[in-house]
Amino acid sequence: MEREEIEDADTPAAASSTPAELDSDVDAILDEIDSVLEANAEDFVKSFVQKGGQ
Amino acid sequence: MSVHRVMGLETEFGISVPGHPTMNAMVSSSHIVTAYAHAVSDGANAHWDYELESPLRDARGYDQSRAEADPSQLTDEDPGMANVILTNGGRLYVDHAHPEYSTPEVTNPRDALLWDRAGMSVMRRAMDLAAATGATPPILLYKNNTDNKGASYGCHENYLMRRSTPFADIVRYLTPFFVTRQVVTGSGRLGVGQDGRTAAFQLSQRADFFEVEVGLETTLKRPIINTRDEPHADPERYRRLHVIVGDANLSDTSTYLKMGSTALVLALIEAGALVDSDLMLARPVAEMHAVSHDCTLRHRVTLADGRRLTAIEMQRIYLEQAYRLCEQQAYAAFDAQTKDVLEQWDRVLTSLADDPMSLATELDWVAKKALMEGYITRDGLPWSSPRLQAIDLQYSDIRRERGLAARLEDRGRLVRLVSDAEVAAAVTDPPEDTRAYFRGECMRRFPDAIAAASWDSVVFDVPGHDSLLRVPTLEPLRGTRAHVGDLLAGSPDVAALIQRLGGAPSGSDG
Numbered sequence: 001m002e003r004e005e006i007e008d009a010d011t012p013a014a015a016s017s018t019p020a021e022l023d024s025d026v027d028a029i030l031d032e033i034d035s036v037l038e039a040n041a042e043d044f045v046k047s048f049v050q051k052g053g054q
Numbered sequence: 055m056s057v058h059r060v061m062g063l064e065t066e067f068g069i070s071v072p073g074h075p076t077m078n079a080m081v082s083s084s085h086i087v088t089a090y091a092h093a094v095s096d097g098a099n100a101h102w103d104y105e106l107e108s109p110l111r112d113a114r115g116y117d118q119s120r121a122e123a124d125p126s127q128l129t130d131e132d133p134g135m136a137n138v139i140l141t142n143g144g145r146l147y148v149d150h151a152h153p154e155y156s157t158p159e160v161t162n163p164r165d166a167l168l169w170d171r172a173g174m175s176v177m178r179r180a181m182d183l184a185a186a187t188g189a190t191p192p193i194l195l196y197k198n199n200t201d202n203k204g205a206s207y208g209c210h211e212n213y214l215m216r217r218s219t220p221f222a223d224i225v226r227y228l229t230p231f232f233v234t235r236q237v238v239t240g241s242g243r244l245g246v247g248q249d250g251r252t253a254a255f256q257l258s259q260r261a262d263f264f265e266v267e268v269g270l271e272t273t274l275k276r277p278i279i280n281t282r283d284e285p286h287a288d289p290e291r292y293r294r295l296h297v298i299v300g301d302a303n304l305s306d307t308s309t310y311l312k313m314g315s316t317a318l319v320l321a322l323i324e325a326g327a328l329v330d331s332d333l334m335l336a337r338p339v340a341e342m343h344a345v346s347h348d349c350t351l352r353h354r355v356t357l358a359d360g361r362r363l364t365a366i367e368m369q370r371i372y373l374e375q376a377y378r379l380c381e382q383q384a385y386a387a388f389d390a391q392t393k394d395v396l397e398q399w400d401r402v403l404t405s406l407a408d409d410p411m412s413l414a415t416e417l418d419w420v421a422k423k424a425l426m427e428g429y430i431t432r433d434g435l436p437w438s439s440p441r442l443q444a445i446d447l448q449y450s451d452i453r454r455e456r457g458l459a460a461r462l463e464d465r466g467r468l469v470r471l472v473s474d475a476e477v478a479a480a481v482t483d484p485p486e487d488t489r490a491y492f493r494g495e496c497m498r499r500f501p502d503a504i505a506a507a508s509w510d511s512v513v514f515d516v517p518g519h520d521s522l523l524r525v526p527t528l529e530p531l532r533g534t535r536a537h538v539g540d541l542l543a544g545s546p547d548v549a550a551l552i553q554r555l556g557g558a559p560s561g562s563d564g
Contacts, residue, residue, distance in 0.1 A: 029467060030428050033445070036456050041444035047075045048447055050200070051151035053066040053207025054272035054298065 055325065055379045056392040057163050057317040060214035060488060060530045063170045063309075064156035065302055066149055066207040067177060068196035068450070077191075079151035085190045086153045087136040087146055089183035090176065094138065095501050102137045102147065103506035103513055103524075139507045141482050141498040143490025144169060146176055152207050153177065153195065158490030159214075159509070159530050162391055163313035165485055167306055168472045172480035174452050179481075181452075197302045198450035199259035200243065202250035202443070206263040208272070209302035213295045213317065214287070214530060219324050224295065225268055225279050227323045230333040230355075231316070231372055232278050232299050233342045234365035236261060237351055237406055238399070239312040241301035242419035244426065244437070244446040246347055253438035254347070255426065257419045259301045261346035267338050272298055278338055286509035287530055295320070299342075304450060304459035306471035307416040311402060314395035315369075318376045327379045331371055334358040349423065351406055366407050373399055416469050421462060422449050492533030495542050496551075503548035516548055523552060 038044035069086070071077040137147040143158030155173035160166050177195050185192045200206045215224075240257030243250075248262050256262075269277035282296040283289075297316070303309040322328050334357060335341050341355040345365045354362035363371075376396060380388055405412050414424035426442045429435055435442060451457035454464065462468035484494030489509075496512050497504055505522050506513040514523045527533050545551035 026428050027432070029425070029462070029465065030432055032461055032465065033425065033429075033458060036458070036461060037441070037448060038444050041440040045202075045440050045443040045447060047072070048068070048070055048196075048201050049075065049203055050068050050205040050207060051079050052205040052273055053149060053152045054210065 055318075055321050055376075055383050056389060057314045057321075057395045058161050058389070058392070059317055059320065060159050060161055061163070061166055061313060061317065062157045062159050062212045063166055063173075063209065063313070064145075064154060064212070065170070065173065065197060065209045066152040066154045067452070068198050068201065068207065069152060070194050070196070071191050072194060074191055080148065082190065082193050083148040083151060083153040084136045085184045085187070086177070086180045086193060086195070087138060087148050089187055090146055090180040091136065091138045093179075093183050094141070100139050100497070100501070100504040101506040102139070102145070103508035103511050139493065139497050139504070140176065141484070141494050142169065142172060142480055143484035143488075143494035143497075144173065144176075146173075146180070153180070158484050158494060159488040160485045160490075161487050161531075163310050163317060163395060164391060164472070166313045167309045168476055168480045169485065170309060171306075171472060171477045175477060175481050177452055178454070195452050196447065196450045197304060197452055198241070198447070199302050200245075200250070200263070202243070202245040202446075204249040206248070206260060206276075208260070208298050209300050211297040211300055211313065211316065213297070213320055214285075215293045215295050215320060216324055217285075217289065217291055217293050219293070221281070221293075223323055223326075226332075226334060227328045228319065229267065229278055229338050230335050230357075230368055231319050232297075233335060233338055233345055233355065234368040235312070235315060236301075236342075236346050237365045237369065238315065238402055238417065239301060239303065239308055240346065240417075240419040241303055241308070241450075242422035242446070244442055253436075255349055255423055255437065256346045257349065258346040260299060261342050264299060264339060264342050278342060287528055292530075301418070302450065303418050304457075305416060305418045305421060305468055307398070307402075307469055308418045310471055311395070311399055314391075315372070315399050318392075318395065318399075319372055322372070322375050322379060325379060327375055331375055332357075332359065333368060333371060351410060366403055369399075370403055373403065415462075415467055418449075418459070421459070421468055422446065425449070425458065425462075486535035486539075487531070489527040489530050489533035491535050492527060492538050492542075495538075499542065499545075500548040500551070514548055514552060516552055518549070525552075525555060 069079055069082050071082055139145055145156040147154055155176060157169035160169055181193055181195055184190055236258045241259045243256050243259045246252040246254045246256050264276045264278055266275050266277045268279045268281060270281050278299055280296050280298045285292045285294040300312060336356045336358050344353050351366060352364060354364055356362050410420060411424060413420045425445055449458040454460040459468060463470055484490045493507055493512055503514055505515040510528050512525045516523060541554050545554055
């Protein structure tokens with residue numbers, strides 16, 4: 001995944017993460033989502049059927 | 055000019071029983087509501103007062119008391135009528151095939167957010183209670199608006215307006231706002247078309263289900279502007295604007311800006327401040343779909359006068375008019391929340407124009423899309439992948455440990471605007487500045503003595519009285535803690551309360 005270099009030295013701490021740190025942050029989120037996401041995605045999505053409401 | 059006005063949110067939740075796809079949704083929804091009802095009231099259950107004609111002024115209605123009523127009149131056996139009036143002044147009930155939570159009446163967007171989040175806590179507790187009864191397999195609830203197979207259900211906003219504002223003005227000035235606010239308020243949806251047949255991401259869950267500009271319907275031929283006229287208040291003074299276009303939001307920022315920006319636009323309309331900004335669209339319904347379908351945010355809507363503007367540019371015109379009206383009315387003296395809504399709306403519109411994905415920690419559609427793009431990049435998935443569909447659906451799972459929006463929040467990746475402590479209080483406590491205070495406090499203090507309640511009445515069953523007593527609460531801004539707090543605190547029982555209400559000159563009506 002391409003990330004632009006942060007050039008401004010005065011950006012606040014949160015924005016001055018290196019590209020590698022940003023990537024690992026995203027990876028960590030995806031790992032967490034992996035651990036809670038329904039295992040059988042196709043069945044899960046197929047079985048979600050609703051009656052119309054307002 | 056401010057974001058303050060009486061408002062509320064009512065949300066129909068998606069419902070499923072994993073492993074039991076043919077389970078009747080109305081029955082499951084009733085399990086949810088009745089499980090909660092029994093937990094909070096040990097079986098006694100006040101009914102919703104459906105009587106449409108509220109008696110005027112000092113009326114005390116004459117009805118049979120419960121003890122003498124025919125059993126068929128006591129409708130707590132009918133699952134379709136499952137209903138709980140909450141101590142926070144809100145309502146938990148079954149709306150056909152969905153459990154629904156309505157916030158109490160609040161006066162500002164932050165409180166709307168707070169009591170809306172409280173509703174999710176109520177629903178979560180109801181899920182756990184229903185599972186514990188053993189009468190049903192586990193039930194799951196989703197705060198979303200479609201099954202991506204053709205069905206849609208709503209998250210409705212309600213705003214109290216002055217009756218004197220011509221409805222034609224509301225239609226004229228609000229329609230372009232609703233068509234374009236999706237860039238801020240959309241919850242995101244993987245699937246285009248009512249049945250989601252096209253595997254593409256769009257900004258709004260609801261957009262594709264809107265087919266006409268103005269109308270009374272809510273379940274088919276849905277209109278951008280709904281004409282339902284049921285103010286639950288004095289119809290000569292008030293209009294309750296019933297808004298059905300919105301998505302159910304999980305992100306605090308999305309909900310806060312949805313309510314806040316809409317409140318500002320309504321204030322502009324009431325002030326007649328938009329007459330020089332005719333933003334009428336040539337084809338509102340088509341543009342509603344087009345704005346939602348374009349994630350680049352570059353689509354230009356075509357106005358009736360031929361101008362072509364992006365949705366962000368349209369929103370900015372409304373924002374600028376709001377600033378202008380504030381300046382005319384001494385902005386510096388403005389309350390903090392009005393300033394905050396203006397500034398957040400401004401900042402979000404700027405970010406949407408410059409780098410929309412920078413809002414992944416604040417807006418639902420961006421957060422959802424960012425998750426999906428993360429998976430696409432990491433695993434090389436196509437947009438048609440069922441795993442991405444699962445992300446869309448599970449984003450709105452209301453369980454904190456499984457819902458994806460909740461996981462993002464707990465990891466600090468989705469901004470919170472109200473604290474868990476405040477939300478916990480809002481589960482049981484009503485707002486202090488509307489009639490919800492009177493309703494909620496009566497439910498808390500005298501649960502066994504409330505035969506029925508509605509937005510505009512509380513009906514008491516007083517020991518020793520042959521008849522039920524209806525106390526009208528027609529005025530949304532009366533029955534506040536300031537008005538009735540002492541009266542309630544000083545009433546050891548419901549008989550004392552009724553006596554003191556009867557004695558007070560205008561204690562119970564508008």
